[in-house]
Amino acid sequence: MSTLKKALAVSVAAAGLTAGAGAVSAQEITYMCSSDGTECSTAREIFDRFEAENPGVTVKIDEVPYKAILESLPVQLAAGTGPDMAKVTDLGGLNKFYLDLSPYVDTAAWEENFGGTLDWYRASADDKGIYGLHSQLTITGAYINKTLFDQAGVAVPGADATWDDWAAASRMVAEKTGTDFPMAMDRSGHRIAGPAISYGAKLFDDNGDAILVDDGFTAYVQKFVDWHEDGTMARDVWAGQGGSSYQDAAQEFINGQLVYYYSGSWQVGRMDRDVGDLFDWVVVGSPCGAGGCTGMPGGAGIVGFSDTEHPELVAKAIDYLAQEENYAEMTAKTKNIPAHAAVAAKGVDYAGASAGAAAALNAWGAQVGKLEGPAFMYQGYKNNRAMFNITVQRVTQAIVGELSVEDAMMRAKEDLAQALAEAN
């Protein structure tokens, strides 16, 4: 063998050995992430440290639109081609695909810090597994354009004001200031649930089975439809769409065309950035009804999937995010309400947030105590997305006059029965 051939053979063998050794030690996991603001970039910063502490480990972040998480991820998971971990919002609905982290993490610490949200990821009350890190606790409620109230000389209703009080005040402000719309609510079944519970909706029967429609629910829907008819609520948001597609009214609020906007805590960053000094905006939480003054808890969490080839590593990565200092950093940078008990107890330093945003985040934090039982139960129910979609579809039909409220509610009950019969 010539010298050249020998050199080549040695080089090829060395390259092969190096590649082989690399393949043995290198572990890559994929994290499918969607972002309302800085969620994915913040996760990247924290995972950079994780990678530095765990040589050979790579966390690849696949940033996708939220729609992909809702529509593509479940199909990928069913086909066994999903990522190793993902940020999800259909918390209980995807439970059958989750990786149980409990064999790999300190379960006592997780129960202590995330006890309030762990159930949302579980399949049933008997399920004691640990499946998800609730990274983004949200709560629904309202923002008002305080500047418009001041200009109109209308007093801002107090903390125990009812929906009717807010509707009357918003109408008065809109009329006096020539604002386009008194009120608007995001087109979402999740959004309307809090007000409905405040009107006495239970959503579940005494056995814990989903019913969606009861007298309280119907009463709020009737009120909601009436407000669309008399111009209290902006028709564009709910009546301007078909199917169960989501639509918010944030841009109308930011443009100063809206007095009262019912959305949620995740809009703080957007308000802070886009409203700026144009007007004063204030978080006023959820108005009251006969059943309380509740919004809906919610948000997103990070879960691992049981099909992963690296279950221990996935659990380790999620556990790293759950560590108090990392979780506090994530909450502060993404401007969210903490679901981690210790972080919440110490308070979050929203460094870089404006005074208005910091005040809003604290105001949202104060709303958590007002949440009613059915709201937690609804958020944790695995088929809640079906109920949200049915609500949007049928309530919209009542708003545009395709169905009466009574017929819409009857159809909603039938839809739910069919959905539950088909759901695995």
Next chain:
Amino acid sequence: MLMILEPVMRVIEWPIKFLQDKLGLKNPAWIFLFPNLVLFGLFAFLPVILNFAYAVTGTDAILLSDRPFVGGSNFTALLDCENFADPNTCRDDLFWRAVWNTLRFVVLQVSLMVAFALITAIILNREIRARGFFRAVFFFPVLLSPVVVALIWKWILQREGILNAWLDGMGLETFNWLLDRSWAFGWSVFLSVWAHMGFYTLILLAGLQAIPRDVYEAAKMDRASPWRVFRRITLPLLMPTMLVVLVLATIKGVQTFEEVYAFTGGGPGSATTLIIQYVYETGFAGAPRLFGPAAAASLLLAAVLVVLTIIQLWINRKNVDG
């Protein structure tokens, strides 16, 4: 040309002859068709078979092995109506709203589109100035993506859109065009006509140009009026092309989805929800994903399209046979 192909033919001659010797004269054709048949079968026949399988199975499971057989219950659920003309009496009212919307949409869209395409083709067939430019202008919307078409018209028609700005500027009353059920439906038909008319204009233009000039010259010598020329010469000789256009436009109209979905989302309520949107939302966008009812609805739609296609084939054959 033959000189170029000759060496190639020599190379492939031997295996063909070999196969013909071994398998006879007819069988080698199947062997050469096999790769194409496999691909076609995989991407055309298999999905159709799978669609049947999903239509007769239940639950929201995506894997067929996890889906129990439910027979024709998905079809009976869709067809369970006291009065088919009134969606409120149907078990799946949304399906029937979509069916009736689609029917109204197709009738309106096709009749308007064919009428305008015919008028446009007749005008563009005349010796007018800048004829090439106008032909391009009418054809241009066909090149646009349906989503782009929808967004353009949404920008024009939304509450703070260009049309309302213009009306406001003229001191006229503005209107929320997309929030009114009838207006939203009407605009959906309009934008669909606008987007597709150019294609049918082109076909009709070709049909017009195929009519012999001497027939018109003879009519001119007989001092026939333009209207009489149109009724007695143009329309009868254009009829075969018109029928093809009519059937093609009807099939395309039944399949309409993207532009209306991007334009109104099927709203307000379900005023502009068409049948394909129903299939998409039931099977893919909803929760749980009801693959069974969606597959059953798509098969019912396919049955309608098959009928329309048979009509088209029948018309074509009739034309060929004279």
